[in-house]
Amino acid sequence: MPRLTRLLLWLLASLLLVIAAAVIFLLTFDWNRAKPWINARVSATTGRAFAIDGNLSLHWQRPQPSTPPAGFWARWVPWPRLQAEKLRLGNPAALASSGQMVTVRQVTFTLNPLPLLVHKISLPALEIQEPAVSLLRDREGVNNWTFKTDSGSPSTWQMQLGRISLRQGKLALNDAVQKIDIKADIDTLDPDKDKVYGLGWKLTGSFNGAPVSGQGKAGGVLSLQDQQQPYPLQALVKVGKTTVGVRGTLTKPAELAALDLRLSVAGASMGNLYPLTGVLLPETPPFATEGRLIGTIAPDRSQWQYQDFSGKVGDSDLNGSLNYLTGGVRPQLTGTLSSNVLRLDDLAPLIGADSNAEKAQRGAEERQPGNKVLPVKTFSTEAWGALDADVRFTGKRITRQKGLPISDLQAHLMLKDKVLTLDPLNFGVAGGNLTSTIRLDGQAARMKSDMTLSARKLKIQKLYPELDASRTSFGEINGDARLSASGNSVAAMLGSANGEVKTLVSQGAISKFLLEAAGLNVGNVVISKLFGDKEVKLNCLAGDLPVRDGVMTVKTLLLDTEDALIVVDGSIDMKHERLDLNVHPHSKGLRIISLRSPLYVKGSFKDPDVGVNKGVLALRAGGAVALGLLAPVAAILPLINIDADQKAECGRLLEEVKKTPQAPPAGKSRPHQAAPKK
Incomplete structure (x- = not known):
């Protein structure tokens, strides 16, 4: 046998021996012995204590049939399935006395090893059981959801998630700055009773002193790879006297790039929506609207369209479309509104001219002194810098209790650089x-x-x-x-x-x-x-x-x-x-x-x-x-x-x-x- 042939056979045998040894090592190695090293690396990376207190095991499985292989030989490469029990991630030092930020009973994920060759971590499936997440922010603004970052160049590695399955989760948010204290329970729904939704959640707590409650449903398994498969959503949340309901779908869930929902909003005043939405709206009597909400979200800008909505504001009807665009110096609110029958008294809350009883009903804090006639309600101009606006309003017919013959109203509202202009504000009166x-x-x-x-x-x-x-x-x-x-x-x-x-x-x-x-x-x-x-x-x-x-x-x-x-x-x-x-x-x-x-x-x-x-x-x-x-x-x-x-x-x-x-x-x-x- 030629010497070169013998050398090649020895090299091949050595390679097979190394592979066999590696396989034997992976199959027989006790991965619990790696926990100290893993705990130390994660703790150093996150800047807070991390530990796997339970069992850490590795199993192997064949590639999923639905996953297209990179080549003929790729279907014979087994996929590791890692399972870790009793995980915990602590809070930063400033909030260390508040306990753990995250605890998880069990995490199981499958890794596709071939993308590692091109610096991509591909997790076709991620299952999380009984996660409990506690998000905190104190009065000084210190929070536990901001992790320390490396000041060097960005990592060349990419993360790709496939399916995410969540069971019996708990989420708590305690924000002293925004005065939020809410808790949510998430659990898997019975597939025999609900064919559309797989997860259900309930919400309780308070926001700025107002009680918060809600419930909703979502798809059971979030498919992040199938970008064309709509992910169903349904929710009904009540914050104080404001109720928000949504029903629709999320597409491209990996990017949160497209929402198409049926949105209904009802409350004591539109002005109460600012802390919830960041959209500055005027004070109004009790209202209720329903329309189509389309959201397109990108890294540098997002656009929200509330299309063809209709509803009631006080005893007046309100219809129109609004467009909210971010990405510039300030968000932009544009739109066209109209009212077929506008009751003049429904405009009183704009300047605080409604009664104290009506103020209490819409949750306003100010009260008109008993010895004063001119409204003393203070305009909060600080919030005017939250956005720019260009909205036109038409009141086609106006009614008043004493029959003042105002026939119509035309208004063009512009807000730019905290300057509010009504030009024009025109009434048709008595011919x-x-x-x-x-x-x-x-x-x-x-x-x-x-x-x-x-x-x-x-x-x-x-x-x-x-x-x-x-x-x-x-x-x-x-x-x-x-x-x-x-x-x-x-x-x-x-x-x-x-x-x-x-x-x-x-x-x-x-x-x-x-x-x-x-x-x-x-x-x-x-x-x-x-x-x-x-x-x-x-x-x-x-x-x-x-x-x-x-x-x-x-x-x-x-x-x-x-x-x-x-x-x-x-x-x-x-x-x-x-x-x-x-x-x-x-x-x-x-x-x-x-x-x-x-x-x-x-x-x-x-x-x-x-x-x-x-x-x-x-x-x-x-x-x-x-x-x-x-x-x-x-x-x-x-x-x-x-x-x-x-x-x-x-x-x-x-x-x-x-x-x-x-x-x-x-x-x-x-x-x-x-x-x-x-």
């Missing part, structure tokens, strides 16, 4: 339009605000259809307001406001009944004291009300009726919610015998006091004040941008007033003419 632009700058600790409001062609007859059309013609209401302020509530903003309010009403009628219907309680008392409970024809009403540091001064407020000229002076203090007004009636002849002396309107917004100034005669007071205010009234008319017919009519009525015996003749009023000195 006319109430348009406004509101800008709230939340970048500073004390929010800055600007508001521009314009009322055009509001028809009096549509505002008050109860009026007798045979007694008088009906005019229109026009007005403008421009205000700037600072403060984090409606009360604080109005209490620091600067700007001006101008208004003009041409023609119409007034009465105690009409003002009661409009909810103007002070007005109906004043009219009742002046005219009794009768309908009085209105010729013209004009007002010029400058605002400085929250105090609205009555520069001009004149009411011209068929029987009298009524002028008002004084101020309205919005910071302290105080009224200090004087009402001076000036009779036109002897048509109203009961016309009273000047009135005063004083006291708080909550409890105003209307009385009679008995020390001053009505004719003297009315004539003196009217003389000083006729010119200012004429001066503000062009600032309202009314049409020529309205301007001419009010001018004619002012000329009539000047001809009455109670007022001395006055020169012709001109636009922007200064008021003569009294």
